[in-house]
């Protein structure tokens with residue numbers, strides 16, 4: 001099929017917001033164990049997925065991401081106790097919101113990857129990259145001009161650092 005051929009020329013940019021405590025260490029383990037995974041993923045460390053806000057996802061799309069991954073500790077393992085249960089509830093609300101503003105939800109993945117799960121990290125990023133590659137580029141949010149509004153949500157130095165690190 002030539003649509004497939006056409007999409008194969010396109011390499012998606014994937015931004016991964018990962019919890020410092022678990023998924024970041026899992027990704028690091030995959031790297032040090034020399035597991036192969038797509039180089040499309042740009043990792044941004046997040047203090048806890050409980051702190052994630054749709055602003056970060058929209059900002060990533062505005063800056064040219066074609067897909068976004070949010071990944072943290074397994075429910076129950078969060079260093080801030082209920083942080084990721086809280087995140088899980090929020091993800092449901094985010095999905096509805098992102099769907100409403102026109103983001104194709106196939107471009108977003110939420111997952112749990114522990115520090116010991118280098119293999120799972122590889123699986124998650126490979127699947128998302130392949131899916132987004134087949135979907136083609138995401139251009140809809142590149143022109144968004146919302147920074148003034150967004151900055152109200154980025155209200156701690158920690159979150160500001162994450163916001164500034166979005167590639």
Ligand code: FES
Nearest residue numbers: 019048072078079
């Ligand atoms: Fe990892 Fe909360 S500390 S998700």
